[in-house]
Amino acid sequence: MKYDYTSIEKKWQKRWDELEAFKTGTDYSKPKYFTLVEFPYPSGQGLHIGHPRPYTAMDIVSRKKRMQGYNVLFPMGWDAFGLPTENYAIKNKIQPSIVTERNVARFKQQLKMMGFSFDWSREINTTDPNYVKWTQWIFLQLFKHGLAYKKEMAVNFCTSCKCVLANEEVVNGVCERCGSEVVHKVKSQWMLKITEYADRLIDDLEGLDFIERVKTQEINWIGRSHGAEVKFNTTEGDVITVYTTRPDTLFGATYMVIAPEYALIEKWKNVLNNYDEIIAYKEAAAKKSDFERTELVKEKTGVMLDGIKAINPVNGKEIPIFVSDYVLATYGTGAIMAVPAHDTRDWDFAKAFNLPIIEVVAGGNVQEEAYTDVATGIMCNSDFLNGLEVAEAKEKIIEWLTEKGIGEKKTNFKLRDWVFSRQRYWGEPVPLVYCEHCGKWIPIPEDQLPVTLPEVEHYEPTDTGESPLAHCDGWVNTTCPVCGGPAKRETDTMPNWAGSSWYFLRYCDPTNNEALASSEALDYWMPVDWYNGGMEHVTLHLLYSRFWAKFLYDIGVIKCKEPYLKRTAHGMILGENGEKMSKSRGNVINPDDIVRDYGADSLRLYEMFIGDFEKSAPWSQASIKGCKRFLERIAGLTEMLTDKVNPSLEASLHKTIKKVTLDIDDMKFNTAIAAMMSFVNEVYEAGSLTKAQLEALVGLLCPFAPHLAEEIWETLGNTTLLSLAKWPEYDESKTVDNEVEIAIQINGKLKGTMKLAINTPREDAIAIAKQDPRIAALIEGKTIVKEIAVPNKIVNIVVR
RNA sequence: GCGGGUAUGGUGGAAUUGGCAGACACGUUGGAUUUAGGAUCCAAUGGGCAACCGUGCAGGUUCAAGUCCUGUUACCCGCACCA
Secondary structure (H helix, E strand, C coil): CCCCHHHHHHHHHHHHHHHCCCCCCCCCCCCEEEEEECCCCCCCCCCCCCCHHHHHHHHHHHHHHHHCCCEEECCCEECCCCHHHHHHHHHHCCCHHHHHHHHHHHHHHHHHHCCCCCCHHHCEECCCHHHHHHHHHHHHHHHHCCCEEEEEEEEEEECCCCEEECHHHEECCEECCCCCEEEEEEEEEEEECHHHHHHHHHHCCCCCEECHHHHHHHHHHHCCEEEEEEEEEECCCCEEEEEECCHHHHHHCCEEEECCCCCHHHHCCCCCCCHHHHHHHHHHHHHCCHHHHHHCCCCCCCEEEEEEEEECCCCCCEEEEEECCCCCCCCCCCEEEECHHHCHHHHHHHHHHCCCCCCCEECECCCCCCCCCCCCCEECCCHHHCCCEHHHHHHHHHHHHHHHCCEEEEEECCCCCEECCECCCCCCECCEEEECCCCEEEECCHHHCCCCCCCCCCCCCCCCCCCHHHHCHHHHEEECCCCCCEEEECCCECCCHHHHCCHHHHHCCCCCCCCCCCHHHHHHHCCECEEEECHHHHHHHHHHHHHHHHHHHHCCCCCCCCCECEEEECCCEECCCCCCCCCCCCCCCCHHHHHHHHCHHHHHHHHHHCCCCCCCEECCHHHHHHHHHHHHHHHHHHHCEECCCCHHHHHHHHHHHHHHHHHHHCCCHHHHHHHHHHHHHHHHHHCCEEHHHHHHHHHHHCCCCHHHHHHHHHHCCCCCCHHHCCCCCCCHHHHCCCEEEEEEEECCEEEEEEEEECCCCHHHHHHHHHHCHHHHHHHCCCCEEEEEEECCCEEEEEEC
């Protein structure tokens, strides 16, 4: 058979469409399998060569599960709100909705040309009003449960996007998206209380089948730490509360530090002899951008409060108080007790300001460097804690503090609440109005959702940091749903993470108008069985969507505590030069070109064969040829049919079926393909194979290269789809050889091999090995010290 | 600095519990076929004439180490003054 990939691929894509081959079944009595890939942002650039890697992988899993009899849900949609579209719209004066529509059409055509078995009848789009309706509905539930609140606060503001960013969107002090400088601005923002779920977001990871690096990254981002809050009195009578993970070192606290933004500073204006100096320091700190702050991380600066001292509660000693920007206003209480002997940062600061360093945990040389080891140290210079180990001291001091009412156990998190407002146009409007008469934010009644975006002339963000919607008077001015008086709509929109935080639920029942999905569908399909996506979303999308799912669980919408049972991550496809693919590097590969020159099946196969699925790998134009060659060789098998069963080929086939079946579940797609290649090589050596053997082979090939597999299947006289046929099964007894090759070693070095019947006893194997002429010669005249034999593997004779 | 990961031929990468290192491909070389180019097929392909030597580097454990232990280097990713 000639391998005309272009016509074969067109033919089968059309056939699958016509037959609705991959439409998800609604028979809820069947076992289900929900495979999920991250839906793309339909950018103007079109599909990236990296997209097909995870999509093909999960297509393989889905196709195999389908052939194994599962009711499979493998959907696709568009995460279509976002800044690039809006920026394109501004530049070219086209409505964002039209740009989106155009990009979606292109993406869809490109995904279809890859032959993915998505159920297109369940396609969703986050910008669709019927979808926005339910994103807004979830927001309103969060609002009604007190988890969405508006707060005046210092936020990350991108100077280029003119938009606030969540902490998760600031990378190395610059904007994650455009790389521009991020500064702090005080603004009133909608916030989501993700911190209320911090403990559960860590604890519920246990028992989930997530790859380890995803778990640790989430845990580190949430950053839970256990310690205590301790109250320090001051000479002014005001109390400063500090958070510390090392209450055991309280006797070593020789000074305190408060953040520049600490509120009490204002109150002490008249007591402080150097108030002006302190305010100057505060203002200088405020001016620093995030980027400058991270750059200047080494140098410790600060100003001592002249006129006020704090009192260490354990020994009554007066200690100085400093203002320094190495203490963050947003973590803990914004104030710390400094123990230079046992904290590196405090030590640096104490050296710079010549402050006393008192050792309270023995074991290091605290004049040379801070001693931070908590595992081996013994307490000293600490009165009633002396002689205790650090862990014991911690417990005892917390007990003591609690008894005296000056401290208590406390857990803290690095995770902050989620800044949920964006001052841009192309996002979901926040469905609230502000009513002066009622004096508060009023939710839009649920039956009036969705609140849709008005058509406007200009999408540009304003220099004042207000949303472009603010200029749209006709839209902003409305009536209050409660009192009927005049009210103003919220003009901020939601971040693009909103729509993706629940999209997997919509796939379960994508056209429902009564609910985000019917509970029947949700109960059947959820949780997602296998979700594959990029590492870059671990602290963003993955965390956010787990938070929303937990909330929806709490209010009874879904019945699972966690949305995803299994999470894996793929490696990137790099440019041919080993660098990340980018326009500026000029190493971008266009999938359209590859499909034209090699076919979608070759591209699919190559992206799976390129290497370990979890690792990044450079693209190689030369290597894809090998995959095409392999497919051509498979096409050639149709001319090699025989009626005679070759037993050794039959054994190889069953081994191959076993290997491919197991490898797919283990995400070892590259070795699965290698196994099929080996088998095909063997067939060429043998010269022929039976129809049944070829049918089994194309069954295995079907998830990887479905077009060619279907074509051969049809050529063999089958009238039903291979994609819906039964997955090939292997006979375990046929996968075991009755003869094995065994290595013979002398002193651990390979000296020969021998063929033995399987499970030949140890003694026999050793005896046969010794008869080998080469081995016999090597043993000749030596003393045998030891003889080791591992059945079916190796014989090792140790001689002297 | 902290956390996670990686290191194997000219290249991408294989190697159950420690048990024949380099599967499978790419590339290269030689040959066949072809008017030519391309494509295809066959053969060889870690190094060394050889004994042997070879999995970033240095040690160790073991009959046996890519795999386990100790130390070390380089690179990648994440976090980054989180008290």
